Amino acid sequence: FLQSTPATSIPTVQVQGQQINLQPPSYTAASQHAEQMKKPGQNFMCLWQSCKKWFQTPSQVFYHAATEHGGKDVYPGQCLWEGCEPFQRQRFSFITHLQDKHCSRDALLAGLKQDEHGQAGNQKPSNK
Numbered sequence: 703f704l705q706s707t708p709a710t711s712i713p714t715v716q717v718q719g720q721q722i723n724l725q726p727p728s729y730t731a732a733s734q735h736a737e738q739m740k741k742p743g744q745n746f747m748c749l750w751q752s753c754k755k756w757f758q759t760p761s762q763v764f765y766h767a768a769t770e771h772g773g774k775d776v777y778p779g780q781c782l783w784e785g786c787e788p789f790q791r792q793r794f795s796f797i798t799h800l801q802d803k804h805c806s807r808d809a810l811l812a813g814l815k816q817d818e819h820g821q822a823g824n825q826k827p828s829n830k
Contacts, residue, residue, distance in 0.1 A: 746810045749784040764805035768797050785816065 744756035746763045750771045757763045767783075770776065772793060780788040781796055783804045791799060803809060 745814075746807075747814055749804070749813050751782045751784075760805050760807045760810050763810060764801055767800055767805065772796055772800060784813065 740756045743758050746757045746760055748755045748757065748763050748767055748771075750767055753767075753771070755766065757766060771782070774793060777793050777796065780790050781799060781804075782788065783800075786804070804813070
């Protein structure tokens with residue numbers, strides 16, 4: 703019989719009942735603070751619900767949205783892109799929809815313009 707232990711286990715220490723992580727926190731801290739920050743050259747934003755992450759190309763937005771929001775463990779069964787009708791969709795159909803409707807260069811740029819203008823006034827309250 704084999705005991706399966708993950709090869710890349712992160713060393714942890716128990717201190718007064720709390721797990722202390724010995725992994726350097728550099729990458730986690732950096733990514734959390736940089737999420738909403740637009741870097742030079744990043745002109746395309748993911749407009750999924752409250753994601754608002756910036757990317758350099760439409761294909762990066764598509765890849766991000768397809769994996770982070772449309773992945774098989776996370777996909778909620780409908781498109782939650784800002785301004786999109788939340789129809790029930792199969793995941794495969796959603797991925798195609800995402801590419802056609804939201805992640806083309808034109809759609810992403812149009813979405814940003816709407817986002818700038820609609821920040822205050824046009825937000826419809828969703829009372830479900």
